[in-house]
Amino acid sequence: MEEKILLAHGSGGKLAHDLIVKNFVSALDNPLLAQMDDAAVFDVKHRLAFTTDSYVVNPIFFPGGNIGKLAVCGTVNDLSTSGAQPLYLSLALIIEEGLPLRDLKLVIASIKATADEAGVKIVTGDTKVVNRGSADKLFINTSGIGIIPEGVNISGSNAKPGDKVILSGSIGDHGIAVLSKREGLSFATSLESDCAPLAGMVADMLKAGRNIHSLRDPTRGGLATTLNELAEQSKVGIRIEETKIPVKDAVLGACEMLGFDPLYVANEGKMVAIVAKEDAGKILKAMRKHRYGKDAAIIGEVVAEHPGRVVMKTLLGSSRIVDMLVGDLLPRIC
Numbered sequence: 001m002e003e004k005i006l007l008a009h010g011s012g013g014k015l016a017h018d019l020i021v022k023n024f025v026s027a028l029d030n031p032l033l034a035q036m037d038d039a040a041v042f043d044v045k046h047r048l049a050f051t052t053d054s055y056v057v058n059p060i061f062f063p064g065g066n067i068g069k070l071a072v073c074g075t076v077n078d079l080s081t082s083g084a085q086p087l088y089l090s091l092a093l094i095i096e097e098g099l100p101l102r103d104l105k106l107v108i109a110s111i112k113a114t115a116d117e118a119g120v121k122i123v124t125g126d127t128k129v130v131n132r133g134s135a136d137k138l139f140i141n142t143s144g145i146g147i148i149p150e151g152v153n154i155s156g157s158n159a160k161p162g163d164k165v166i167l168s169g170s171i172g173d174h175g176i177a178v179l180s181k182r183e184g185l186s187f188a189t190s191l192e193s194d195c196a197p198l199a200g201m202v203a204d205m206l207k208a209g210r211n212i213h214s215l216r217d218p219t220r221g222g223l224a225t226t227l228n229e230l231a232e233q234s235k236v237g238i239r240i241e242e243t244k245i246p247v248k249d250a251v252l253g254a255c256e257m258l259g260f261d262p263l264y265v266a267n268e269g270k271m272v273a274i275v276a277k278e279d280a281g282k283i284l285k286a287m288r289k290h291r292y293g294k295d296a297a298i299i300g301e302v303v304a305e306h307p308g309r310v311v312m313k314t315l316l317g318s319s320r321i322v323d324m325l326v327g328d329l330l331p332r333i334c
């Protein structure tokens with residue numbers, strides 16, 4: 001008989017203890033986690049970045065990843081937007097009664113593999129089990145801490161007129177991949193989520209040039225919303241060119257069929273960088289050398305005109321105002 005999560009696994013008793021020790025601690029083993037204390041204790045003598053996020057993606061398994069990989073990537077990437085080197089993550093799971101234990105093990109294995117790739121350790125966590133129907137299989141919360149290198153000052157409020165806008169690769173892959181799995185859609189090509197930890201790429205970018213003013217991962221709301229947030233924070237205008245924005249044919253085709261605009265579709269393995277003009281070439285070259293930035297492109301620039309607004313030069317040569325996403329294009333996407 002297939003093993004499933006029971007309410008008793010969340011009771012705090014022997015079943016809960018065995019679930020944590022046999023499936024979480026053993027899989028995610030490191031010296032800090034192995035202490036099994038209520039708080040991880042470590043020494044840090046640097047400027048820190050701290051972030052937290054929750055993940056409720058539906059379905060929990062999708063082409064190119066699952067909710068566990070997504071949770072680690074999302075938190076690592078949020079730390080990376082400050083230029084931080086991610087160090088430690090917490091992991092809290094809310095599990096619905098009846099979830100197959102094999103599915104939970106697959107998620108934990110993915111968390112371990114992604115954390116190893118990103119160079120982070122899971123050092124503390126929590127597990128709760130709720131009644132069948134009170135959640136949707138599995139929800140995850142992760143928090144992360146990272147060290148910001150000396151001399152690095154990256155913020156959404158630092159963009160300046162003359163800066164170049166660099167995008168690390170094609171947009172819309174994650175949103176369309178998750179939607180295709182959720183709705184049972186099939187496309188001519190096999191499309192996978194771009195879900196990836198970007199800390200290594202950001203470290204390479206900082207080695208190439210320290211004049212990185214702003215970094216942001218364009219997740220929910222897509223590229224359009226992210227650029228609007230940066231323009232608003234820095235009180236500048238942003239001008240982009242449609243022909244320079246990389247989009248896969250499969251994403252374009254799906255968006256045309258579904259009536260979506262790729263600019264608003266979620267990503268989970270892309271980075272928007274606003275960098276000083278004089279360093280743009282070096283930073284772009286460093287991104288293209290990394291496996292997660294090989295399709296990076298300069299897609300526009302920061303301007304003094306129309307502060308707080310994003311304007312795009314279209315394929316036809318006209319100008320279009322690109323607003324933030326209004327409403328919820330794809331719910332439960334991360």
